[in-house]
Amino acid sequence: MKSYKTILIAGAIAVGLYFFLHTKKIIHMTPQQKAAWHEKVSHVMAQMDMAEKIRAVKAARKKKAAAGGTPETETPMTLMERIMAIRAAAEEKLKEAQEEQGTGFDYVREKTHPTPATSTAKKIAEKLGKKIAEEAAKKIAKKVADKKAADEKKRADDKKKAKEALDKLVHDIFNPFYHLGRTEKKTKI
Numbered sequence: 001m002k003s004y005k006t007i008l009i010a011g012a013i014a015v016g017l018y019f020f021l022h023t024k025k026i027i028h029m030t031p032q033q034k035a036a037w038h039e040k041v042s043h044v045m046a047q048m049d050m051a052e053k054i055r056a057v058k059a060a061r062k063k064k065a066a067a068g069g070t071p072e073t074e075t076p077m078t079l080m081e082r083i084m085a086i087r088a089a090a091e092e093k094l095k096e097a098q099e100e101q102g103t104g105f106d107y108v109r110e111k112t113h114p115t116p117a118t119s120t121a122k123k124i125a126e127k128l129g130k131k132i133a134e135e136a137a138k139k140i141a142k143k144v145a146d147k148k149a150a151d152e153k154k155r156a157d158d159k160k161k162a163k164e165a166l167d168k169l170v171h172d173i174f175n176p177f178y179h180l181g182r183t184e185k186k187t188k189i
Helices: 002-021 031-047 050-068 079-101 120-174
Strands: none
Touching: 031 079, 050 079
C-alpha cells in the first residue's frame, strides 16, 4: 500500500515540475498596452502576404501531425487553429522587426518616393490647354470691351436725344410763336 502512495506522490511531483518548468513567462501589461500589442500584431497579420500565411498554417499542421501521430495530409485543422498559427507567425515577424530595428539610434535610410512621370502627351495637352485658355480669355475680354463701348454709345445717344427733347420743350415754352414763321430776330439799334 505504501508503494502505491509513493508512486502517486512521485508522479504528482513529476507532473507539477513539468508544468512548472514549461510555463510561459507572464508579462504584466495594462489593458491599453495589451490592446496596442494586439493592434500591432493585427496590423502585421494584415500586411502578411498569402504565401507567408500558408507557410505558417503548414508548419502548424506539421507540428499537430507530429504530436498526434497522423499523416500531415490527413490532419484536420480548425479555423481557430489556423488563425492562431497565422497570429503566432505575425508575432514572430513583429519581434524580428523590433530586434532588427535596434536601439533607435541606428541609421535607417528612409524610402524616397519616386517622382511621378508625366508623359509627353500630357505636357502637350497642358500647353494646348494654356493656349486655348488664353485665346478664350482674349475673346471674352474683347466681347466685354465691345459691349461696354456699345452701352456707352447707346447712353450717349440717349443723352443726346434727351437734351434735344429738352431744348425743344424749352424753346416751345419760351418762344410760342416760333413755329408760325417768325424767324426774324429783333436787333437793337
